[in-house]
Amino acid sequence: MMSVLFGIGMVTPLLLQVPVANLADRARHRVRIVALANVVAAFVMAAISVMWWSQRLTFAGLATALAAAAVCSVVRSSFSVPIMVSTVPRELLASANGTLNATRSAVDIAGKGLAAGLLTFLAAPAALLADALSFAVAALLIRRVPRADNQPSKKDDGTRLRSGPQGIRAIGRALIVRRDLWCLIGIATVNGLTESVFMLYCLRDLQMVPALVAALLGLGAVGGIAGGLIVGRLVQRYSSRRAVLLGAFMTMLAILPLPFVRSGPTAIVAVVNFELAGAFGGTIAVAAVFALIQGTVARDTLARSMAITSNLLQLAALVGLAIGGVVGSLSSVRITIALCALAVPVVILLSALQWIRPPLSTEP
The missing domain is CATH 1.20.1250.20 (MFS general substrate transporter like domains)
Incomplete structure (x- = not known):
């Protein structure tokens, strides 16, 4: 069963990343979409906790929730790329990417420590509720990003590369x-x-x-x-x-x-x-x-x-x-x-x- 859950978490991004990115290149209001993905992820994490406490959590339900969380992650990563590039000067892109990676590493350390502390004193669903809260906070914070991405990205000559398989x-x-x-x-x-x-x-x-x-x-x-x-x-x-x-x-x-x-x-x-x-x-x-x-x-x-x-x-x-x-x-x-x-x-x-x-x- 664990291998199935692991496979869902690995295969979902591989299958959906490019199709979702195809939508992201044409989308308007990307900030809102990223915020919505965080809200959905928060509900998914909270739903797992509720199902566990009500003793209704099944393997099928857990697998579905994990797939939904993976989809939200793909949406966040795909739609965040044009947002970052539209707000960061070209000469600072390396620094921005490095800062994002450093932040992920720091959060990884802090998150594991927090999860260990919660699991020591509380049940596992409490850690998932903390995860849900973090997604809700992220949805609020992303709304503060400047709205430079309200229009779809354009090439310098004003034309657009064809979407779909050919593009x-x-x-x-x-x-x-x-x-x-x-x-x-x-x-x-x-x-x-x-x-x-x-x-x-x-x-x-x-x-x-x-x-x-x-x-x-x-x-x-x-x-x-x-x-x-x-x-x-x-x-x-x-x-x-x-x-x-x-x-x-x-x-x-x-x-x-x-x-x-x-x-x-x-x-x-x-x-x-x-x-x-x-x-x-x-x-x-x-x-x-x-x-x-x-x-x-x-x-x-x-x-x-x-x-x-x-x-x-x-x-x-x-x-x-x-x-x-x-x-x-x-x-x-x-x-x-x-x-x-x-x-x-x-x-x-x-x-x-x-x-x-x-x-x-x-x-x-």
Whole structure:
């Protein structure tokens, strides 16, 4: 049953992100739609609590509520992209994306702590009511965003890219030749490859207790906060491409020590380094690439461009997970980790060589 719920949470965004983004690129009053999505999410969380207290909560009801919450999340993310780009100057997009990632990481830390506290003294539905309250507050706060998005996004020449499958295919073709995006896809694939065996590697090969592993994994949010706060300055001082390469380099430094450590203090240091440096570099790379895409694509393709980008990264991570599972079953977990450590330098080298070459005629 848990696998079904997990599948709903994963598959729903993959299936709906691009169609919802197609609507977001043409929509008016996006702020109102995001606020409405938050209100619906609040009702969904509250409904789960009410059904639990009234002893009417079934697996089908829980799955339906989870699917509804996932749809609300897709709507929020798709409609928020044009809102952010319309309110943030182009030169500050990297800083804005980094700040958003840092905020998510900080909220992740605070939210888990709050949930643990509520579960200690109250029943689980109380935590869901707190979640519902947070969505209601978000719906009120989003209304304060300037209404620069009341009109659908336009291209600079006043024309609009065709919506529907043809427009999505055209956007996909424009994105697939972007060298910065291919670097990020490579990092996402390596991260998926690592995640497929990382927990098993910590528990079996490094002989860590589960409680220690869980505590160390939480440090990734700290690295994400640091990366999000610094990426804007890196892009402004150096360049977006150098920031992306720095993110890839930090990912390499995060993974490189793992195959060589054994159980004990060195293993703890290696895992801490993996979480901090990996999240730090990943946040920098993602924020820099997202800012590049948001600053160069036509305004009437923003939501679809970011939705396709997000789907490509999720698919790359899933491919990495599948490859890691196959390699881990055919060889050993340590060999799989070593393969991950070797893959990142290849990604960096290929990205650097691609950027040295003259740009393709179709590349933005």
